[in-house]
Amino acid sequence: DILVNNSGGPALGSFADFSDGDWRQAFELVTLNFVRFVREVTPYMRRNRWGRIIGIQSSSVKQPVPGIDLSNGIRPGIAGLMKAIMPDLAKDGITINLVLPGMFLTARISQELDTPDGQIDRATQDRFAPPAAAIPLGRLGLPIEVGDLVAFLASERAAYITGAAYQVDGGSIRSNV
Secondary structure, three states: OEEEEOOOOOOOEOHHHOOHHHHHHHHHHHHHHHHHHHHHHHHHHHHHOOEEEEEEOOHHHOOOOOOEHHHHHHHHHHHHHHHHHHHHHHOOOEEEEEEEEOOEOOOOOOOOEOOOOOOEOHHHHHHOHHHHHOOOOOOOEOHHHHHHHHHHHOOHHHOOOOOOEEEEOOOOOOOOO
8 A cells, every 4th residue: 555645735925924724724734634644544554564655745844945834834744743653654564754845847836837748848947947046956846756756665665765754856955954
């Protein structure tokens, strides 16, 4: 059994923009979504003594991102929860890891992707040139680049990897942890 949990992100904006209701809704979307799915799949995984749980979160787990303060405030808690439950899951052969995407050309960022294989038209490339310039690799990521890591973490080859958070961000996160 494999769970890939990807809830999308809460509303964009700064701290002062959000009400208590906005924070509750973001908590429901990000945290409770993850909790409910993990709770639902673990009995099956325990019975099989094998499982993979992969949470797609955000680079904001490790470094706040301007303009997404709901995400900045909530997503690091998922990393703490993952570390807390990992030892109990591991004893039953279940791995749990997080993938932390940076800025990617997805539907949330742009509706202008030309093809499913990630080819991007020139106008879209030009529009995203300023944020891409701030990324050490000089471009936004393509969804397949996250997908390849997720596929590896879901595989038997990743059997000794658990409790890890992998940033896929073109080098944007500058911390060593």
